[in-house]
Amino acid sequence: MSIQLSPLNEQQLNALTSLTAGLNREQLLWINGYFQGFLASSGTTQQVVKSQPKSDKQLKILYGTHTGRSKIIAGKLAGKLANRGVEVVSVALDDYKTRQLISETNVVFIVSTHGEGEPPAMAEDFHGFITGKRSPKLPNLNYSVVALGDRSYKFFCKTGIDIDQALEKSGANSILPILTLDVDFDEEVDRWIADFTDVFAEIPTDNTPSNIQNSTENIENYTRKNPFLATVVDKVKITGRDSDKEVYHVELSLEGSGITYEPGDSVGILANNPPQLVDDILNHLGFDGTESVTIKDGVFSLLEALSNHLEITVINRDVIQKYQAKTGNNELHKVIENEELLDRYLYGNDVLDLLEDFPFSFSAQDLADVLRAFPARLYSISSSQAAVGDEVHITVSTVRYSNKGRLRGGACSTYLADRIEIDSQVTVFIEKNPAFKLPENEETPVILIGAGTGVAPYRAFLQQREANNQKGKTWLFFGERRFHSDFLYQVEWQKLLKEGYLEKIDVAFSRDQEEKIYVQTRLIEKQKEVFEWLKNGANIYLCGDMKQMAHDVQNTLLRIFETQGGLTEEKALEYLKTLKKEKRFQTDVY
Known part of the structure; x- marks a missing residue:
C-alpha cells in the first residue's frame, strides 16, 4: 500500500506496520474483529459487523448513552463476537423501531442512567415502551443487559435495571445476569465480554427458549358474536382547546388475541348506553x-x-x-x-x-x-399492524347535541369519550373491508381524500407504507374547520412529508376565512395535476360523510373529468364508473 493511497499519515502507517509484523492468522483475525467493532462504536448509529464465516448466528446490540460509553462497549462486544462467527448489528435506541423487538432472537442492551435514575435522551422512548403498558410478551427473545451508572447517585443503574426487570416479566430468556457498572469499569467489561462470548457461542443457532409456545391451535376466532375484550393503552384528545369538535385518538391492545387486520379494515365496538x-x-x-x-x-x-x-x-x-x-x-x-x-x-x-x-x-x-338490539359501531382503523403490532387505533369524533332542552350524545362516541379511560376494557372485533385497500403494486400513485375523521384510514395506509419502506407517489387532501385546532395528526403528516412517504398534502380549513374552503375546492385548484395523476394510473380513495362531503367530492371529480378530459357529462360519469369497476376509485363513507 502506498502512502498516497492510504488515508493514514506516514507515522500512523509505520505504527500499523510495526503492530502487525509477525502476527499469525488467528491474531490478525482478532485485530480485524476488534477494528470492525471499534468502527461500529463510532460515527453511525447503526453498524453491521461482518463475522468470519463460521456460523449463522446473529446478535443485535441496542445501546443508549449520554456520554458515549455505552456505544464504546457495544463496539468492543461487536468486535469480539465477530471473531467467533457472529454477525452483529449495533443500533442506537433512538433509531430502533420498538415494534421490531417481538421478532428479535438475540439482543444485548447496553444503557446508562442519567441524573437521578433517568434514562439518557436516546433511550427515553424505548424505556417508556418496555416498562409501559405496550410492552409485549417476548418468549422468543434471548437477552442480556449491561447497565452503566454512578454509585454516588441514589438510583444506581436504574435504567438498565428497569429494562432487565421488564424483559424478565415479558418472558424473555436471560443469557447472563444483568451487569451493573460503576464509573471505573474497563476490567469488568472485558471479563463480561469474554464470559458472554463463551456462553453465547454455546447457544444453538435454532435455540428456542423452553417456555415458547409456537402452536397457534388454540388461538380463538374473535367475531361480532364472539368479541375480544381489549385494554385501552392510550386515549388522547387531538382537537385543540378552541375547537368546537371533540375528537379522540384511542389505542387498544389486542395482545394475546391473535387478531389480525389490514389498513382499510374497521373495528367494531360494542358499547353501552348513556x-x-x-x-x-x-x-x-x-x-x-x-x-x-x-x-x-x-x-x-x-x-x-x-x-x-x-x-x-x-x-x-x-x-x-x-x-x-x-x-x-x-x-x-x-x-x-x-x-x-x-x-x-x-x-x-x-x-x-x-x-x-x-x-x-x-x-x-x-x-x-x-326496541331493536344494540348494534356495534364501526370505526375505520387508523393504524397499520406492521407499525403498531398487537394494537389497533381508532379516531373518534364525539357526537353531542341538544334537543328539547335535553343534552344528547352518540352512544358509542360518548361511551369512548366519557366512560372509558386508560386500562379500561372495550369489547371489539374486526370487520374486514376488501373494497378499501392500498394497491398491490406499491408503485401505483394514490390520491387520498378525506375530511375530519375520514382521514383515519389514511393514517393506516401511510403507516403501512412507512413500515414497508414504500415511498410511492402519495397525495393527501384533508379538510376540517380550523387549522390551529382541527388539523388531525398534523405532526405525523409533516414527518411523513419530510421522509418522503407522503409526497404532497393539500389542506382546506373551512372556517379560517370568510369564504368557505373545502377539499373539493382544493381539488378544483389542482385539477390539472389530479387528472395527470389519474392518467398515470393513480388510485383515488374517498373517506368521510356520505350525505354531503362524499357526494360533493364525487361531483367535483366529474367536473374535473369533463374539464380536463374533454368529456361530456355522460362520458365523465362513465369514466367514474370505470374507475370504480377497476377498483381505482374506492370509498369508505358513513
Missing part, C-alpha cells in the same frame, strides 16, 4: 330496573337490557312502526304515513322522546319487544 338516559327511561315508566325481560340475547333485568343490549339513543322506522302497532296511537300513525314528518322525527330523537311524545302504559316486556 347511564343517564337509561335512568330517565326507567323513571318515566316507573320501573326500578329489576324487572325481567326476554330478548334475543337471553333473559336479563330491564336495567341490564337497556344498558347493554337494546338501542335507545336513536330510533328508526322499524321501532316506530312496532311502537305504533303496540300502542295504536293515531298521532304516531299520521307521522308514519307522512314521509317528510317521519324523516324529521327520526332525526335527533331517541326512545325517551318516543315515550314522552306518544305515551302508553308499557310493561317491561312490551318495551323490550319494541
Whole structure:
C-alpha cells in the first residue's frame, strides 16, 4: 500500500506496520474483529459487523448513552463476537423501531442512567415502551443487559435495571445476569465480554427458549358474536382547546388475541348506553330496573337490557312502526304515513322522546319487544399492524347535541369519550373491508381524500407504507374547520412529508376565512395535476360523510373529468364508473 493511497499519515502507517509484523492468522483475525467493532462504536448509529464465516448466528446490540460509553462497549462486544462467527448489528435506541423487538432472537442492551435514575435522551422512548403498558410478551427473545451508572447517585443503574426487570416479566430468556457498572469499569467489561462470548457461542443457532409456545391451535376466532375484550393503552384528545369538535385518538391492545387486520379494515365496538338516559327511561315508566325481560340475547333485568343490549339513543322506522302497532296511537300513525314528518322525527330523537311524545302504559316486556338490539359501531382503523403490532387505533369524533332542552350524545362516541379511560376494557372485533385497500403494486400513485375523521384510514395506509419502506407517489387532501385546532395528526403528516412517504398534502380549513374552503375546492385548484395523476394510473380513495362531503367530492371529480378530459357529462360519469369497476376509485363513507 502506498502512502498516497492510504488515508493514514506516514507515522500512523509505520505504527500499523510495526503492530502487525509477525502476527499469525488467528491474531490478525482478532485485530480485524476488534477494528470492525471499534468502527461500529463510532460515527453511525447503526453498524453491521461482518463475522468470519463460521456460523449463522446473529446478535443485535441496542445501546443508549449520554456520554458515549455505552456505544464504546457495544463496539468492543461487536468486535469480539465477530471473531467467533457472529454477525452483529449495533443500533442506537433512538433509531430502533420498538415494534421490531417481538421478532428479535438475540439482543444485548447496553444503557446508562442519567441524573437521578433517568434514562439518557436516546433511550427515553424505548424505556417508556418496555416498562409501559405496550410492552409485549417476548418468549422468543434471548437477552442480556449491561447497565452503566454512578454509585454516588441514589438510583444506581436504574435504567438498565428497569429494562432487565421488564424483559424478565415479558418472558424473555436471560443469557447472563444483568451487569451493573460503576464509573471505573474497563476490567469488568472485558471479563463480561469474554464470559458472554463463551456462553453465547454455546447457544444453538435454532435455540428456542423452553417456555415458547409456537402452536397457534388454540388461538380463538374473535367475531361480532364472539368479541375480544381489549385494554385501552392510550386515549388522547387531538382537537385543540378552541375547537368546537371533540375528537379522540384511542389505542387498544389486542395482545394475546391473535387478531389480525389490514389498513382499510374497521373495528367494531360494542358499547353501552348513556347511564343517564337509561335512568330517565326507567323513571318515566316507573320501573326500578329489576324487572325481567326476554330478548334475543337471553333473559336479563330491564336495567341490564337497556344498558347493554337494546338501542335507545336513536330510533328508526322499524321501532316506530312496532311502537305504533303496540300502542295504536293515531298521532304516531299520521307521522308514519307522512314521509317528510317521519324523516324529521327520526332525526335527533331517541326512545325517551318516543315515550314522552306518544305515551302508553308499557310493561317491561312490551318495551323490550319494541326496541331493536344494540348494534356495534364501526370505526375505520387508523393504524397499520406492521407499525403498531398487537394494537389497533381508532379516531373518534364525539357526537353531542341538544334537543328539547335535553343534552344528547352518540352512544358509542360518548361511551369512548366519557366512560372509558386508560386500562379500561372495550369489547371489539374486526370487520374486514376488501373494497378499501392500498394497491398491490406499491408503485401505483394514490390520491387520498378525506375530511375530519375520514382521514383515519389514511393514517393506516401511510403507516403501512412507512413500515414497508414504500415511498410511492402519495397525495393527501384533508379538510376540517380550523387549522390551529382541527388539523388531525398534523405532526405525523409533516414527518411523513419530510421522509418522503407522503409526497404532497393539500389542506382546506373551512372556517379560517370568510369564504368557505373545502377539499373539493382544493381539488378544483389542482385539477390539472389530479387528472395527470389519474392518467398515470393513480388510485383515488374517498373517506368521510356520505350525505354531503362524499357526494360533493364525487361531483367535483366529474367536473374535473369533463374539464380536463374533454368529456361530456355522460362520458365523465362513465369514466367514474370505470374507475370504480377497476377498483381505482374506492370509498369508505358513513
